[in-house]
């Protein structure tokens with residue numbers, strides 16, 4: 001094992017850009033399809049595995065939404081979340097703020113309550129059994145209407161205490177931040193934290209990031225690599241201390257590169273960048289694999305890797321007291 005890999009594996013970390021639906025491993029997908037009597041076009045775990053090999057966004061989305069179809073009952077969402085928390089724990093992730101996409105389930109007739117209750121039960125058990133703390137972020141699907149997002153926001157209000165913030169994901173093309181201005185304003189009034197995907201190399205990426213900051217008032221940006229194209233934007237992101245949740249392996253599917261240079265540049269400029277795994281079951285790379293590939297490809301120093309871990313906690317929405325404890329863990333480890 002390389003020294004870098006060993007250092008990364010034992011480093012305490014947080015993950016803040018992780019779609020729970022993107023953690024559905026082939027064996028669980030196969031098990032749930034069997035348990036729920038859902039027809040999937042694969043007769044073995046091996047065939048499901050083979051279907052997870054994709055080469056572009058279109059083939060990824062086919063498998064991704066096909067995977068959703070096996071998630072029906074509250075227990076399915078529990079099993080999905082618990083499997084991720086166990087994996088995270090095995091990678092020394094001590095804190096996480098996972099995303100979930102309620103509309104991907106309510107649009108199939110699954111009740112909002114079943115989704116959020118299953119995930120919440122797993123969060124409670126994961127903290128008790130594994131000591132991993134988590135806070136849940138609800139994402140709206142931006143290729144659905146603003147009205148649907150607002151209905152979803154309203155459906156979430158009885159579960160307000162189980163959800164720390166809202167985000168925005170799925171296909172950005174033709175679905176800019178401003179489409180959801182009213183929804184995010186309402187979410188802020190309800191006390192939710194705000195984040196939003198600003199995907200890599202979209203049409204008007206830089207304009208979208210400006211709008212997410214100035215018009216929506218996001219507290220974090222998911223991805224946001226293209227901010228580097230605009231010096232004034234870099235300065236504003238730093239002035240507001242906005243974190244960028246970057247996902248190297250995910251970026252490679254879009255740009256052909258782990259965006260090593262961009263991440264190194266963000267660190268150099270003192271931007272609050274952190275590394276995440278996005279949809280790790282489909283991309284076959286959880287957080288440690290993302291960090292190892294990035295660090296080895298970019299010859300990152302221990303100090304750079306440690307700064308990425310510090311940033312993961314500093315960017316989180318947990319209590320100041322918890323942040324202090326996590327940061328102390330990082331300093332103890334790196335010393």
Ligand SMILES: [Zn+2]
Nearest residue numbers: 019169197278
């Ligand atoms: Zn994402």
